[in-house]
Amino acid sequence: MPLNINGTLLRKQHRNHVTVRDALNQAMDEELERDERVFLMGEEVAQYDGAYKVSRGLWKKYGDKRIIDTPISEMGFAGIAVGAAMAGLRPICEFMTFNFSMQAIDQVINSAAKTYYMSAGLQPVPIVFRGPNGASAGVAAQHSQCFAAWYAHCPGLKVVSPWNSEDAKGLLKSAIRDDNPVVFLENELMYGVPFEMSEDSQSKDFTIPIGKAKIERQGNHVTLVSHSRFVGHCLDAAAVLAKEGIECEVINLRTIRPMDVESIETSVMKTNHLVTVEGGWPQFGVGAEICARVMEGSAFNFLDAPVTRVTGVDIPMPYAKILEDHSLPQVKDIIFSVKKTLNV
Amino acid sequence: MKTMLTVISNALCRITGKNVGAQTVPEGARVAVTRNFADFTPQVTFDIKKCDLHRLEAGPPVKAELTREQGLQYYRTMQMVRRVELKADQLYKQKIIRGFCHLYDGQEACAAGIEAAISPSDHLITAYRAHGYTYTRGVSIRQILAELTGRKGGVAKGKGGSMHMYAPHFYGGNGIVGAQVPLGAGIALACQYRGNNQVCVTLYGDGAANQGQLFETFNMAALWKLPCVFICENNKYGMGTAVERAAASTDYYKRGDFIPGLRVDGMDVLSVREATRFAADHCRAGKGPIVMELQTYRYHGHSMSDPGVSYRTREEIQEVRSKSDPISLLRERMLSNNMASAEEFKEMDVEIRKEVDDAAQFATSDPEPPLEDLCNHVFSNNPPLDVRGTHPWSKLKSVS
Numbered sequence: 001m002p003l004n005i006n007g008t009l010l011r012k013q014h015r016n017h018v019t020v021r022d023a024l025n026q027a028m029d030e031e032l033e034r035d036e037r038v039f040l041m042g043e044e045v046a047q048y049d050g051a052y053k054v055s056r057g058l059w060k061k062y063g064d065k066r067i068i069d070t071p072i073s074e075m076g077f078a079g080i081a082v083g084a085a086m087a088g089l090r091p092i093c094e095f096m097t098f099n100f101s102m103q104a105i106d107q108v109i110n111s112a113a114k115t116y117y118m119s120a121g122l123q124p125v126p127i128v129f130r131g132p133n134g135a136s137a138g139v140a141a142q143h144s145q146c147f148a149a150w151y152a153h154c155p156g157l158k159v160v161s162p163w164n165s166e167d168a169k170g171l172l173k174s175a176i177r178d179d180n181p182v183v184f185l186e187n188e189l190m191y192g193v194p195f196e197m198s199e200d201s202q203s204k205d206f207t208i209p210i211g212k213a214k215i216e217r218q219g220n221h222v223t224l225v226s227h228s229r230f231v232g233h234c235l236d237a238a239a240v241l242a243k244e245g246i247e248c249e250v251i252n253l254r255t256i257r258p259m260d261v262e263s264i265e266t267s268v269m270k271t272n273h274l275v276t277v278e279g280g281w282p283q284f285g286v287g288a289e290i291c292a293r294v295m296e297g298s299a300f301n302f303l304d305a306p307v308t309r310v311t312g313v314d315i316p317m318p319y320a321k322i323l324e325d326h327s328l329p330q331v332k333d334i335i336f337s338v339k340k341t342l343n344v
Numbered sequence: 345m346k347t348m349l350t351v352i353s354n355a356l357c358r359i360t361g362k363n364v365g366a367q368t369v370p371e372g373a374r375v376a377v378t379r380n381f382a383d384f385t386p387q388v389t390f391d392i393k394k395c396d397l398h399r400l401e402a403g404p405p406v407k408a409e410l411t412r413e414q415g416l417q418y419y420r421t422m423q424m425v426r427r428v429e430l431k432a433d434q435l436y437k438q439k440i441i442r443g444f445c446h447l448y449d450g451q452e453a454c455a456a457g458i459e460a461a462i463s464p465s466d467h468l469i470t471a472y473r474a475h476g477y478t479y480t481r482g483v484s485i486r487q488i489l490a491e492l493t494g495r496k497g498g499v500a501k502g503k504g505g506s507m508h509m510y511a512p513h514f515y516g517g518n519g520i521v522g523a524q525v526p527l528g529a530g531i532a533l534a535c536q537y538r539g540n541n542q543v544c545v546t547l548y549g550d551g552a553a554n555q556g557q558l559f560e561t562f563n564m565a566a567l568w569k570l571p572c573v574f575i576c577e578n579n580k581y582g583m584g585t586a587v588e589r590a591a592a593s594t595d596y597y598k599r600g601d602f603i604p605g606l607r608v609d610g611m612d613v614l615s616v617r618e619a620t621r622f623a624a625d626h627c628r629a630g631k632g633p634i635v636m637e638l639q640t641y642r643y644h645g646h647s648m649s650d651p652g653v654s655y656r657t658r659e660e661i662q663e664v665r666s667k668s669d670p671i672s673l674l675r676e677r678m679l680s681n682n683m684a685s686a687e688e689f690k691e692m693d694v695e696i697r698k699e700v701d702d703a704a705q706f707a708t709s710d711p712e713p714p715l716e717d718l719c720n721h722v723f724s725n726n727p728p729l730d731v732r733g734t735h736p737w738s739k740l741k742s743v744s
Contacts, residue, residue: 039537065537071567076526076560083530086515087467087544089537110520111527117721118508120501121744123515124724155722155731179724258729296736 017194023165024054024186027172028092030204032062035090038176041068041081042094042131051096052132052191078104078129082111085127085181092176095131098147098185105150112181113156126179130172133161133185134228134279135328141316146280148227151183152257152289158210159257161185163231165195167254170208178210185256187229213260215267219247222273222338225264225290227253230277230329237334246338256286264290265299272304273341277329282311308341310334387411388681392615398598398605398635404622408614412683415674418460418613420692422452422671425476427700428485429644432475432492436648440708441492444519445506447644448476453670454577454638455480457616458545462624467535469515469528470547472507473577473642477547481514485700489707497710501717522548522555525574529561532572532633543571543627545620551582553596562600562633569632573623574600576637577610583646584655597637604631610638611668641668720744 018026031038044051046059046069059067070077074095081093095101101108112125134146152159158180162168168186175182200206216231217238224234231252238248249267253259268274274294276287287309294300294307313327388410395403429449435441448455455476458468470477478488483499491498491509499509507519515531518524528546535542552558553576565572576596580587587594597605604626608619616638623634641664645652652661678684719731719742731740 068568071560071563073560073564075557076529076564079523079526079557079561080530080533080564083469083515083527083532084534084537085530086527087531087534089534106520106523107526111518111523115516116724118500118504119510119516119721120503121721121724122500122510126724158723180726 016197018165018197019192019194020162020165020168020186021052021054021191023169023195023197024172024191025056025058027169027176028055028058029061031173031176032058032066034204037088037090038092039066039068039084039089040092040094041070041077043070043072043096045069045094050094052188054186054191055094074100074103075107078107079111081127082107082125085112085125086115086123090126090176092128092130095129097136097143097188098131098133099143099145101129101131101147108151108157108181108183109154113154115156116180117156124179125181128172128175128178128182128184130175130184131186132188132191134187135312135317135324136188138319138321138324139317140319144317146278146312147183148185148256148278148280149285149289151185152259152286156181157257158182158255159185160210160255161227162254163190163228163252164193165197166201167208167214167252169197169201170206171210171254174207174210177207182210185228190229208254211255211258211260213254213263214252215249215263216252217248217250219249219271221247221271222275222342223249223251223264223267223271224275224277224334224338225251225253226277227256227286228279230279233329233331233334234277236331237338240331240335241338246342246344248338253286259289259293261290261293261297264294265297268294268299269302272302274303274307275310275334275337275341276307277310277334279312279328281314282309283314285309285311287311305341305343308337310337383682384412384684385682388677388683390614390677392612392618393609395615395619396597396607398595398600399602400604400606403606404608404615404618408618410614410677410683412678414460415678415683416688416692418456419671419674419678419689420696421456421459421480422613422674423693423696424485424700425449425452425455425479426671427696428475428479428488428703431489431700431704433644433648435489435493435704435708441506441648442494443505444472445492445648446473446646447648448473448642450643450664450670451577451579451610451640452476453613453616453673454575454610454640456670457613458575458620460613460617461620462543462545464513465540466542466624467513467515467528467531467544468547469518469524469531469544471521471524471549471552472517472519473549474507474509474517477514478509478511478517481511483509483511483514484703486703486706489703490710493707493710494712495707495710496713496717497706502713503717503721522552522557524548525552525555525558526561528574529565529570529572529633532565532570532627533568535571536568541628543573543624545573545575545624547575547577549582550576550578550580550587550594550596551585551590553578553599554591558599562603562635565633566600566603569630571627571630572633573620573627574603574633574635575620576635577640578637579640579642581642581646581655584650586655595637597635600633600635603633603635605635605637607637607639610640611670611673613670613674
């Protein structure tokens, strides 16, 4: 049964179902129209309509000046994008996947993230780095890494990870309007998934604040915290667990950095149990950070059990389907972990 | 008589940059200057070296005009940079400056010549040997020295240090070798995007010339005809490695391949100026980017931790000092053409030394930044945020 944006069952009045891809497209279209300093650059973003069709139609509408196809030169074009941002434009720099951002990571960290601080406020860098992050399907080890933890480690960056279409649109608009470097982690497997979009999201000024998590589902027994695609897995697990009388509170982080720890703590103080779910590797990951923060804060004394992390398996991503399926958290892994945490 | 002496004195002050009107000549006093203003040659045309060209039919002119006023201004700029760098050397040895300090003495003609050819509305970005450009792009020497000494009066409030100084249309000061080159092309893209006829001068060294990201940048700059003047300051050594040991081709002006290039005598401020003007005109005409190699030399080692004599001889350094020093070259040209007097130069030197001493005094007495400033400037235009300190009980505040 389709859920609406509040996590409750769909009511009779229908909203259009918009895929994550189209929501991202709408966000960029609206921001390109609103501010002529905004432009998009990356591989295949223009004439190919985007490697994953996220920028479909934009080149036709805005032309060569605003939608720029680049050669396969990540370090070069990321640096060019950062320089353009320093000079006052507002670039959206697309990495075909974030795996390729490793070629350019020096420009993201040393040229973009640190500059406002090093210049004591003289030189802002209003740039968005966006693209698909994490595992896809059958693309194997070099094309499946999740970079949330790597980028979220660095001060000076904001790191955003939307789950559904509403997230995608509202957060991308905020990212583009933000005067700081934002790493915007999309998910290829989510691009084609349709979601109901709220009335509010139809407004051209609709934005979702960066740094605020969302409670997708209310519950009293255990808190599930996740980001991106695995929010959906958590909701699926919650639906199954509800039949057994276990009510999960599902938190969609929406932003990895700055993390909304307060929302997590408030929830934990109610449920006394916490399970984190992510696609990335366990060591030094998003879940690890949540554990540390909860231990350091007011919610620690409310825990009735240690925090459980559900993560990707600590290996490079294999190719064969059966192996790949077992390299990432499945709904049954979340259900199992919740029951273990609750000791039921 | 007194009125006429005052008039002459004030005129001389305008030319040398001293405070006009601040000088009054007491009645009966002798004028210190022994020549009448009208004695000096107001303008001379000098022959300058022909540039080596790559993919160019014609190059910069082989003659350069220099007015007395310009000459004194270029001299002042170069001498100021020289004295600031030597003062930085002194302060570093006294441990008042710490960390990295890459000095520019010997290369002054590059910074002065480039600035003479572009306008303040053009853009410039360089690597870490940046103090000279920080000055030519408009930052005061007090703010430069105070940044080196890590005080709150520094141009980056002490948060950046030697390699991270900024000003309007000056994008630093960049620590990662070669990273500034794509940035510069991006700034040029912004100029093209806005159609404002501005150019970006993007500097790098002979060491950075071998970075892959340069070639990625050359490709895109040429493809999109970005108004970017790429300038390689070839001072013959990348840290301790002589160019012959680092580059399969040391013809840096040709390394842009499909991008036209020129090789210029970087010790002659007039050559630098003419070449830069030529290069900027090329970009402004919509012809795309251009590569300029400035052959220059640094007297100091790579940084203050490098004595600079393990990979080159003292004789070589001394030879450059005696035969090719950019400041001496300009002074000799002006003196032998009667464009200024030796006393004038001496007075300027004294004045510049005093200015530098005053700036150093400020830089050593200004307080360090307050601890409250530690976490500020992480984000621009952002509500205040909490920053974790070294332990969980340390909750710090960050404002934009």
